[in-house]
Amino acid sequence: MSPVRPRRVYIETWGCQMNELDSQRMAGQLMQQGILPTREPEEADIILLNSCSVREKAEQKVYSRIGEYRLFKRTRNDLLIGLCGCVAQQEGQRALDRVSDLDFVVGPARVGELNDVIARRQAGERVVATGFPEERTYDIDAVSRHGEYKGMVTIIEGCNKNCTFCIVPQTRGPERSRPFAEILKEVRHLLDYGFMEIELLGQTVNHWREPGGDLDFADLLDAVASLPGLQRLRFMTSYPRDFTPRMVEQVGRHSNICPYLHLPVQSGSDRILRRMGRGYARSLYLDLIGQLRRARPALALSTDIIVGFPGETEEDFQQTLELMEEVRFASVYAFKYSPRPGTAAPRLDGEVDPEVASERLQRLFQTQERIQREINQGLVGEEYDVLVTGWGKQPGTQMGRTSCHRIVHFAVDSQPFPLGGMTRVKVESALPHSLLGRLVVP
Ligand code: SAM
Numbered sequence: 001m002s003p004v005r006p007r008r009v010y011i012e013t014w015g016c017q018m019n020e021l022d023s024q025r026m027a028g029q030l031m032q033q034g035i036l037p038t039r040e041p042e043e044a045d046i047i048l049l050n051s052c053s054v055r056e057k058a059e060q061k062v063y064s065r066i067g068e069y070r071l072f073k074r075t076r077n078d079l080l081i082g083l084c085g086c087v088a089q090q091e092g093q094r095a096l097d098r099v100s101d102l103d104f105v106v107g108p109a110r111v112g113e114l115n116d117v118i119a120r121r122q123a124g125e126r127v128v129a130t131g132f133p134e135e136r137t138y139d140i141d142a143v144s145r146h147g148e149y150k151g152m153v154t155i156i157e158g159c160n161k162n163c164t165f166c167i168v169p170q171t172r173g174p175e176r177s178r179p180f181a182e183i184l185k186e187v188r189h190l191l192d193y194g195f196m197e198i199e200l201l202g203q204t205v206n207h208w209r210e211p212g213g214d215l216d217f218a219d220l221l222d223a224v225a226s227l228p229g230l231q232r233l234r235f236m237t238s239y240p241r242d243f244t245p246r247m248v249e250q251v252g253r254h255s256n257i258c259p260y261l262h263l264p265v266q267s268g269s270d271r272i273l274r275r276m277g278r279g280y281a282r283s284l285y286l287d288l289i290g291q292l293r294r295a296r297p298a299l300a301l302s303t304d305i306i307v308g309f310p311g312e313t314e315e316d317f318q319q320t321l322e323l324m325e326e327v328r329f330a331s332v333y334a335f336k337y338s339p340r341p342g343t344a345a346p347r348l349d350g351e352v353d354p355e356v357a358s359e360r361l362q363r364l365f366q367t368q369e370r371i372q373r374e375i376n377q378g379l380v381g382e383e384y385d386v387l388v389t390g391w392g393k394q395p396g397t398q399m400g401r402t403s404c405h406r407i408v409h410f411a412v413d414s415q416p417f418p419l420g421g422m423t424r425v426k427v428e429s430a431l432p433h434s435l436l437g438r439l440v441v442p
Helices: 017-031 058-074 085-093 092-100 109-122 168-172 180-192 217-225 245-253 270-276 280-293 314-327 356-377
Strands: 009-011 046-051 082-083 105-107 127-129 149-154 197-201 234-237 258-262 300-306 331-336 383-391 397-401 409-410 422-429 435-439
Touching: 009 017, 017 046, 017 085, 017 149, 017 197, 046 085, 046 331, 058 082, 058 085, 058 149, 082 085, 082 109, 085 092, 085 105, 085 109, 085 168, 092 105, 092 409, 105 109, 109 168, 149 180, 180 197, 180 217, 197 217, 217 234, 217 245, 217 331, 245 280, 280 314, 300 356, 300 409, 314 356, 331 356, 356 422, 383 409
Parallel strands: 009 046, 046 082, 082 105, 105 127, 149 197, 197 234, 258 300, 300 331, 409 435
Antiparallel strands: 383 397, 383 422, 397 409, 422 435
């Protein structure tokens, strides 16, 4: 008798950390059924495309990928292909109508129902599991964190902000905070399994509130950071207007809260911020950064910026560049504005010529690259604790992250470090996007 071949799942993930965690949850549920992950789509029995719809390009990419994978069905008619993530929520039945070889569609709030969806498909139904049910299925044991150096924990789902450019409130639904006790239980569980770094996740992570209670994100930060064994605590994404002085105080109080914060500003111009419906002005943002830096002088900041938003003039863009010079971000994620269905911004006047937007984006990247090179040069000679996150591109090298989230490459001449382990590295040279160092022998 020939041995039974284990069934395999191939998962491709686009977009934010929340999608990464959703993919870990999907893999974990399938592993409980004996279906193992593979890196080779050709050998998979199930292909899951966990998509992002924040920009149009990402949405187009997932459809072209489905087009490639559906060809496998010519020789493998038992292969299942599922569209998951934000495009799944956005498209629903339309995706099944558009692609006849697509087997099912699962939105971000229905990830916990994957096994049920697959069983229904096997019984003949082309399933659309979208929408935002009151009751959420979330089994903290059914998360595959294999090969992960950090434990990600969702604390708040969805988003109630009305940024005029953003599709997230439609694809991830209204804000729902998880109960305090459940979050602490999951973090403890991860610490028991040896994770040294925990990342709390949410689209507006600092808007977390205890459901039906009085606790807010400052209380949660305090409680999580106080858990024994937790070496590094991160959280993302914070919304500038929701950051309170009590939260700043916690960032200053707990040394295991990483001195790194992602704080999307989107634009340096008050006029554009108003058109974006962000609900804060440039001065509030800069004032908050001042408070945070007083509380944690070594704080590294990163941000998101959109260029070419409707109505953005050269003067508005200059104000964004000036803000970057003033803040000196450790990294910047910048994007050309992409009109999204169901959002308000496409109705605004003042469309920016795509070539002008591309040219602004290039100038922004040049400015940021110079700033990063200058910042990183200033770190040469410093020693850091580095959490090992993977292998370097060169043989005999590994890479990791400092507590400020900077990437460090270093050579290992004997036993390599396990992923998620901690070591100490002295920085010897710097590039704009990473540091190069050598191990410090104790
Ligand atoms: N919830 C976070 C916030 O608003 O601060 C981030 C949400 S989104 C997943 C990540 C980033 O994508 C945003 O901060 C924004 O810079 C960018 N983004 C969102 N919608 C966009 C659009 N329509 N065009 C270009 N970039 C966009």
